[in-house]
Amino acid sequence: MAELLEIKNLSVSFDTPQGELQAVRDVSFSLHAGEVLALVGESGCGKSVLCKSIMKLLHGNARITGGSILVDGVDITNYRQRDMERLRGRLFSMVFQDPMATLNPTISIGEQIAEAVRVHHPKMEREAVYQRVMELMKLVGITEPEQRYRQYPYHFSGGMRQRSVMAIALASNPKILLADEPTTSLDVTIQAQILDLLRDIQQKLGTATIFVSHDLGVVARIADRVAVMYAGKIVEIGTAEEIFYDPRHPYTWALMRSLPAFAREGEELYTIPGMPPTMIDLPPGDAFASRNEYALAIDYEEMPPMFQISDTHYAATWLLDERAPKITPPMGGDFHG
């Protein structure tokens, strides 16, 4: 499969008064054309920063301290804003969590979608733009687009707003869609509809998608591959089946065990002890070690490398080293009944 996006050893830091905050540390992954890759992790683990650093939407105090971002084989790591403006929208678009903050409350929905179309096709005729907007609104499942065109964001429900945002993001057929928790603020029923829509569009247009979420249930529905992030690093990556039925990293186990869906009756929910580390002055070794009940002595001293489990499945934990003691994972296939 063609690799659309390739991230190699990417590190992103913020300069803060307290010191250097390492938000993304040595992250490598690739995204194939037409697949959905989910990024999962707690808040503050660097999921959103990773997305924004690909789009170069980070603030001035952030800088890429190492690694490279390759799109279609072209290195865009050192692209300036002007170069990026040509890529944004065409090559990649982003959908954010809160649609109300993304949309302009004083412009009608149709005009906002039309604006996105016009930016990428400045010479398009008025009528053609209108037709394209209608097409986009139908694509994302907005019914009665002619009437909806003139309505404002406050006329729309949360789900409909998120659909409009997606229409804007898809206005110029991006190859990569970055969706940053697009369903977090929505109801369960609406959330399921939006997920199905994303999946649908993705299959129709072949858009590769990076889907950021902290909800493993949502991820199970949409993702082809899953990357689990902790303290700015990808600790485990694999196909959805591998991550959900055969997880190898203790952090992945912990995340899954804390879901009420896996709790057995009468039993207390599992909670991860301790707090996520602050990303300034990280201790040597595995950042998860102090919260990990399976931590080995070496975890406190040396960072585990990525161990390969299969062609697609990698995990960064010393438990996979051949010298490590054998333990039975608390999570795995049997738990799904």
Next chain:
Amino acid sequence: MDDLILEVQHLTHQFRLTKNLVIKAVDDLSFQIRRGEIFGLVGESGSGKSTVARCIMNIYQPSSGRIFYNGINVCDPKEFRKHKKILQTSRQLIFQDSASSLNGRMQVADIIGEPMEIHHIKPPRGSLRAEAEFQLHSVGLDKSYLNKYPTELSGGMRQRVAIARALSMEPELLVADEPIASLDVSIQAQIINLFKHLQAEHDFSILFIAHDLSVVKYLCDRVGVMYRGKLVEVAQTKELFSSPKHPYTKTLLSAIPVPDPRRERTRVLQEFDPALFEWDGKLVEISPDHLVWKGGNQ
């Protein structure tokens, strides 16, 4: 018969938006909460869950209907004034957004002590500060947090402080309006455990409002499902999740995401057509403790 702590009878609340536009947020709603149980209220946003909570807590004066708390009709201003102190101390409310429900200019110790100061309650453990420390401890925070401001705490910790503040009044009824909606999965688990522990320890009743059904399934004893201001189904949690009867409940249950890719990809969403909902009807008891909305006048 049952020992009821709260009885809601034909509660209706309307919002008048303009002269001619009235929205019925809660429409002829009746349910009971028994002493010592966790009652879950679920439904999509806009279905009136929070309005119910606010009517129960006397934040809104309902348009009609009655709410009995321990036999006191809280909607009657006269009765409310007569029992004001007991009503305002033994019922406590926890909000979704802990960042805005805690005063950012007060330290944790003062936040937890404030209700006691307002109600002129002598702290049972000597000083307000000692009391705050005790309550903090019971929600799993140590005394180093006493002098912190809410902005210095993470979302989960702030929610713990909000719970500690509610606990300081030794409530009999806790109304929690989406207390975990804005938290991370692992923090959610901590707060759910905390609710379960505290409930077992203090034996108070909880009205737990949520839209995450897997949490409700885990935590609650009984569940009520709301749809556009109406209660369409009330049952024991196990019964509701194993044999939902109302089509809307089925839709809601079919939308719960399951962390299992193979099952999740084949799962089909059940559509609920609002046109099919019969507005005239009533809750009918189809089996003991299981009420379902039945349309028409049969």
